[in-house]
Amino acid sequence: MDLLPAVVTLFLIMDPLGNVPLFLAVLRHVPVERRRAVLIREIVFAYVVLLGFLFAGQYVMRFLRLQQETISIAGGIVLFIIALRMIFHDEKGLIGEASDGEPFLVPLAIPLFAGPSTLAALLLLERSAPSHQGSLLVAMTIAWALSGAILMSSTFFYRVLRDRGLLAMERLMGMLLVMVAVQMLMDGVEMFLGR
Numbered sequence: 001m002d003l004l005p006a007v008v009t010l011f012l013i014m015d016p017l018g019n020v021p022l023f024l025a026v027l028r029h030v031p032v033e034r035r036r037a038v039l040i041r042e043i044v045f046a047y048v049v050l051l052g053f054l055f056a057g058q059y060v061m062r063f064l065r066l067q068q069e070t071i072s073i074a075g076g077i078v079l080f081i082i083a084l085r086m087i088f089h090d091e092k093g094l095i096g097e098a099s100d101g102e103p104f105l106v107p108l109a110i111p112l113f114a115g116p117s118t119l120a121a122l123l124l125l126e127r128s129a130p131s132h133q134g135s136l137l138v139a140m141t142i143a144w145a146l147s148g149a150i151l152m153s154s155t156f157f158y159r160v161l162r163d164r165g166l167l168a169m170e171r172l173m174g175m176l177l178v179m180v181a182v183q184m185l186m187d188g189v190e191m192f193l194g195r
Contacts, residue, residue, distance in 0.1 A: 006125055006139035013121045016147035019112050021169035023154045024161070025086065026103050035155050038102055043148040045109035050140055053119045054126065068120065072188030075116025079181035082107060086174025113147070117184065
């Protein structure tokens with residue numbers, strides 16, 4: 001397995017630049033002094049999920065009898081719901097009311113960072129080179145570290161954009177995310193019908 005193409009593929013699928021507005025929107029109501037700690041926690045959670053899926057994903061999918069198209073369709077549905085909540089802004093925010101005002105695991109770590117498309121890409125890369133799991137681990141770690149570094153700077157963007165700019169970016173990203181969600185759904189249906 002070539003390391004650089006795997007890193008680039010995973011980095012692009014993780015889409016940290018596209019996720020900055022989403023992270024900012026979710027963190028908008030988190031106290032400023034807590035944002036860095038929450039970001040670090042969620043990025044580490046995402047890495048643990050990615051590791052777990054890299055090493056156990058094949059077995060879990062076989063045990064549950066899940067197909068690749070199932071991941072694509074389910075991921076598309078989840079992203080579509082998140083996108084609609086971004087476009088038609090809800091006072092409760094993207095994740096509804098949180099008891100402590102902080103996101104925990106959902107939606108930052110999953111599905112925004114370690115989302116269905118990233119997990120599916122890991123699965124496909126692992127299937128294409130089953131004897132190179134160590135190289136895939138290195139590629140995943142590099143892509144995760146680069147993405148995490150970009151997302152850690154998201155609080156800087158908050159200071160620049162403020163609430164109105166954030167809301168505008170949230171709605172714009174919501175419209176783009178609807179298209180990504182529909183494409184994931186269509187890919188899943190196409191894989192299902194092509195069997």
